[in-house]
Amino acid sequence: MTDTSAGPAPAAAPAAGPPEDRSRTVRQLVRYTLIGGSGVALDMIVFLLLHNTAGLDEQWANVLSTTLGIANNFVLNALFTFERRDRLVVRFLRFYAVGLTGIALTYLLFLVFTNALGIDANLVKAGSLPLVLALQFVLNRKWSFA
Numbered sequence: 001m002t003d004t005s006a007g008p009a010p011a012a013a014p015a016a017g018p019p020e021d022r023s024r025t026v027r028q029l030v031r032y033t034l035i036g037g038s039g040v041a042l043d044m045i046v047f048l049l050l051h052n053t054a055g056l057d058e059q060w061a062n063v064l065s066t067t068l069g070i071a072n073n074f075v076l077n078a079l080f081t082f083e084r085r086d087r088l089v090v091r092f093l094r095f096y097a098v099g100l101t102g103i104a105l106t107y108l109l110f111l112v113f114t115n116a117l118g119i120d121a122n123l124v125k126a127g128s129l130p131l132v133l134a135l136q137f138v139l140n141r142k143w144s145f146a
Helices: 001-004 010-055 060-080 087-115 121-144
Strands: none
Touching: 010 060, 010 087, 010 121, 060 087, 060 121
């Protein structure tokens, strides 16, 4: 009898692992998205000011605005999403490298949609944000904050 009751207990414990992992991933994704929202707002406001008000080329405005968003998001994600406070310089460099993928993707979208097809740069910038968010969440979770 003791052997029979001991058998199911270990089988139940490993089954709890994957749902806990999924739950943690979902919590991280929600936090990452909310924090990303603050970075997106900062990025978009600075982009609009630099491009529309100051007359800066959309590519340069994008690099500057995105860099501010990346710095904002790194600090907040390190503290609240991934709760990592070790190796901050290495993590920031990785986070920024991931951020460069967003700059590169947006650059390509500007080339295609703004330069080639004449679509307003503000719309292209706004439309790029969900794609960039999804790509960067995966890369940051697996590399920057692993």
